[in-house]
Amino acid sequence: MNIVNFTREHIANAKKLALSCYQEEQNRVPDLPGAKELTDLTYFADNGLGAAAYEGNTMTGFLCCTEPFDHAFGSTDAKGIFSPMGTHAAVRQNRADIYAAMYRFAARKWVRAGAVSHGICLYAHDETAQQQFFRYGFGMRCIDAVRTMEPITCIRNENYEIEELTPETISLAYPLELMLMRHYYSSPFFMNRAAAAQEDFCSTFTAEEERCFISRYKGQPCAYLKISQSGETCITEIPEYLHITAAYCLSEHRGKGVFQNLLNYAVDLLKKEGYAYLGVDYESLNPTAYAFWQKYFSAYTHGLVRRIDEHILQVSERI
Incomplete structure (x- = not known):
């Protein structure tokens, strides 16, 4: 497996891979609307914070994120990054290993950029990806859900x-x-x-x-x-x-x-x-919201977050 910086030349392959993963979740959540394409990846290629995984000439995964922003989640003093839905994906075979390698590569850049709160939006039924990020210290915080009108x-x-x-x-x-x-x-x-x-x-x-x-x-x-x-x-x-x-x-x-x-x-x-569709996002750590929305809406993403030791910024140049 070869991990490289994500650039514009990777966008076409990445969009196809992202769409295939969306369709994989759609098969589990029929209320999800159809889509011909997802997020425009130009901004994510240009910010220099992403990673792409290849086996030979075949893309097996990519992982991008926003530029670092202040006050992650609107309620902390930490600088954070976020990898939204459609800005990352991996093939099914060896998915956990691919995400693990891409995160190791990309997270180094995120920390060097000053981000100590790392967030990623994963599909709710992609247990393989979720378990890998749990192993790397992430916990669930947010849920996106949908229902037909x-x-x-x-x-x-x-x-x-x-x-x-x-x-x-x-x-x-x-x-x-x-x-x-x-x-x-x-x-x-x-x-x-x-x-x-x-x-x-x-x-x-x-x-x-x-x-x-x-x-x-x-x-x-x-x-x-x-x-x-x-x-x-x-x-x-x-x-x-x-x-x-x-x-x-x-x-x-x-x-x-x-x-x-x-x-x-x-x-x-x-x-x-x-x-035709009504959606909602809510925090999994809000028991009142969680109890209500999960009854009537179908979850399709889980937002995971990791808060790392901000003291690492003092030695980030050594990473």
Whole structure:
């Protein structure tokens, strides 16, 4: 096996390999939309941080990442890199060994660039790749999941009123947004994510053309669901796809079908508008989110992360 720097000359082979791995996951997750190609790899070739694996003249794998960014995961002081879905792949034969060799080669460059938080998005059913990264000190943190735009089977709870908010009424969801941010503090989540000011929350909703739905109990908002065109994987570029960006239900209203009804209300409306897929990403270390989304959505990626000893930066020139 020969490991070399990933460059533009490797893009054509890499795109074919990435697509074959996507189709491999699609066979396990029928709700995944079809795709003719995935991520544009030009940026990843040009940043000089990737690796390509070859056996003779045949590409057997590639591993690319973003340039280092500050405050990895938005809640640490670490500089991080991330290898998104579609920016890495490996053939089935000897997949673990290929990923192991590519990571050893690429991670040296990542550390030299100052990144001590390493993240990678792997397909949820690729146990071979996941086990290899677990052996190298990674742990699961995030999950991407999808479902077709079809309603959930549940009983309609008539005690709640549901509506879609407008730019004029979006401020009604802001208290629930604050409660969601506070929920992030709880164990075992431990994420200190700052909430936007109400003015910014409302202006972003309008500027990004988001959709927001709320449930009311006795006139008071008790749950909300925010949906956007944008998400964190490349399938969000499909026009028929929408992505859940925020969701929260007051604890005293959980277990009553409130959120299932809210989700169905949104799905019924969005399906009539021509949307076919609904996705969500959530942290596996958030037990409330994990328990709900895994019931109704099909996971297709697992986000793994490794935080290495930042003191290695003091001797990175020796690596």
